[in-house]
Amino acid sequence: MNPATADFFPALAALGPFGPAPRLAAGVSGGPHSLALALIAQDFCRAQGGSLLALVVDHGFRAESAAEARWTAGTLAARGIAARVISLGLPRGAALQERARAGRMAAMLSVCASDGYPWLLLGQHRLDQAETLLFRALRGSGEAGLAGMAAARAAPEAMILRPLLGTPPAALEALLAARGILPLRDPSNDDPRFARVRLRRSLADPGGEGQGTAALAEAARAFARRRAAAEEAAAARLAGVARIDPAGWAFLPPGALGADRVAVASLAALVRLLSGDEHAPSTAATRALLARGEGTLHGVHWQGGWLVREPVACAPPVPALDGAAWDGRWRLRGHPPDGFLLGALGAARAGGLDRKRRRGWPARLLAGLPALWHPGDPAAAPSIPALEDGPGTPFRLDFCPAGGAISGYKGLENKNGER
Template sequence: MDPRIKSGDDVERYGAEPLTDTEFATLIARLAPFVSHPKLGLAVSGGADSMAMAVLAADWAKSQGGAAIAFIVDHGLRPGSAQEAATAAAALRRLGIAATILTLTDLDAGSAMPARARMARFAAIEAACMDAGIIDLLLAHHAADQAETVIMRSLRGSGPAGLAGMAAVSETARLRILRPLLTVAAGRLRATLDARGVGWAEDPTNVDGRFTRARLRAARGDRQGDGPATRALTASAQADGLTRATAEAAAANWIAAHATIRPEGFALLPRCPWPIDALAALLRMISGAQHLPPTDALTPIVGDPAGAIGGGICIAGVRLLPAGRLGPGFLLCREAAAIAGPMAATSAANWDGRFRRPGTCPALPDETIAALGADAARLRDWSTLPSVVLESLPAYRSAECTLIAVPSLGWPTPEMVLPRRMLFHPARPAAGATFAPS
């Protein structure tokens, strides 16, 4: 056994009660709805938190007539990572839990490594979930993780939405991300494994002082994860989460009533004051960004859009300007300078965070997807859309950069467009997360 593996035989008792199957069932029920016979994806590192979640979630899924699959990512960032992944997979399989190892080959150490590693791990797991027909992915973040997230966001000057911490339920275009353990102390998860005689691995980065979260964990000195500061921070996150959910609903309702969102990837807004949360959500949607823009920069705009926008401004990767022939209000479209560069036309490609190819579309290895850009001049007679919108549309080009198709315009023919469909499918037009109260 790897020397970093702890087991029920040699780990100290954690002084906490194990989490029962009944308690876990109550926690996960708050994240409903689930399909009948649910099939869950489990993001497992091999550490105590994710191993405990895997054991509990697999038992729950089985009780519902469903199943669970653990996905373990071998990031390759340190020697022995492949063996660690294999050890975790073997431990899960001995418990009757299906486990799949996903190997990353293009992740290297360097600046912003934790953030890049998280993104790469998630992308690999998301793709594996899609292949397995899974729409619910469970993550093992617990109360101490939530407390540290709130502290980190506070240090960065986050507003109320950020101080709500991690959401118990959030959505991507392909998955529901579920965190059933956000109110559970870490000590209880270790006690759960201890009681069942299940081992786990200790990740050395958890105590590596180069990383902010590890430094916070050491400074807090709350090994069990149930101290008064942790409890206060998680309670605060819950309260802010409920506020965030209310604000999201109000923003979504305002957008539904007042905004026009077009499948070509732009929006139209009326000439009236705009709720700041609604504008932030729309900017996120039109830009394809993962997160909402800081509201500080939006305050001067929302009260007097006409005065603030004038002939046009750019903010958060979006251009705001008078709608012109599209109507009396304002046009929000992608800022040309912020658009992503060319990418391969793979199946299920996500270009610029805004347009996605359906997974049923074939990969086109000799073609790329990029902004229509200057080629828009060729198609002005094909569409009545403004040039700023045309230039931001996804276009297919050959290896020789010859323009092949612009799906949003149906150009040049349905036969050429059909295998090159692109759907405007960014993050949903709200803050992007809901919160399940305890």
């Protein structure tokens, strides 16, 4: 084991526990910081009897990107690190960096889910965190946004971990130099057309070791602690007054939350959960909904205490295949019969169900539930997993909202008792 990598182990271990023989995945671009992360993670896994899979994403919007991905995979393989190249083929156009980040993340998480890697490591460092705080401050983000990137975030497919957020990039460059590795350099990281590049230059601290960068990173950590405390308070408030069902709906009596900041944060978290959106609605919009005690926000309708997904806001149906994701909330596991679709039950189908099968739930709640049906057989009744009893079907739907569960909330379990 190289002692240089062991210096980074405490920051990674603090994001565990990983248990015996952990299976970690890591996003590796071929740049210095992600390559250093791969070296650290490989030695960490070996020390624990586990394994590492490096995920190399080729976006495809530069002619040389495919060759760079092959070089990265070869460089990793030469050091005993298993690597997989994922080709995206993203076209050039507006919001290029944002689309690239989203596409890369989705592709890596998909591999984590399909191949059984519960943790995905990313290589953002102290300077990246400082840039994020400045970028969000300039866009008028609130306290939650100023917390910067989270060191650990739950996604439906895997835990996303950033163990290097407190590490200056100069330390990672030094690690590579000690191993004799010359990394790739992405020219877009020096393109002043991008706001993040301009912010980085304004810091005048390429090594991330200056006092200004350290102070910004510490500010992000302070905001993160405040965000965690606020999330815990919101979860505790919801646990006392709301029922959140694993079928993707909730019951919250109007006025039960109160009207303070915790109440607003609690309702925003609940709407985010039920809508499948990655981010919560704005504070102003949530406060207005809380004051009314009913209404619609982010495709979630609140009336008579019921918070349900509106079917008109749901995503279009998708083929019902193993692993299919739908509406930012649901993932299909197993193998329904061929030719079935997964989508919202809809008002017409919900209204046609007899009262006994509804389980006492209102038809407008059922209308936004996921269901499976065969478009070529209109006489066949739809399969509604939330209403099925017992494990007799060869498939199931897991409630996996895109933004993750409500941090600290302990009451949401599926029918198998799993969180």
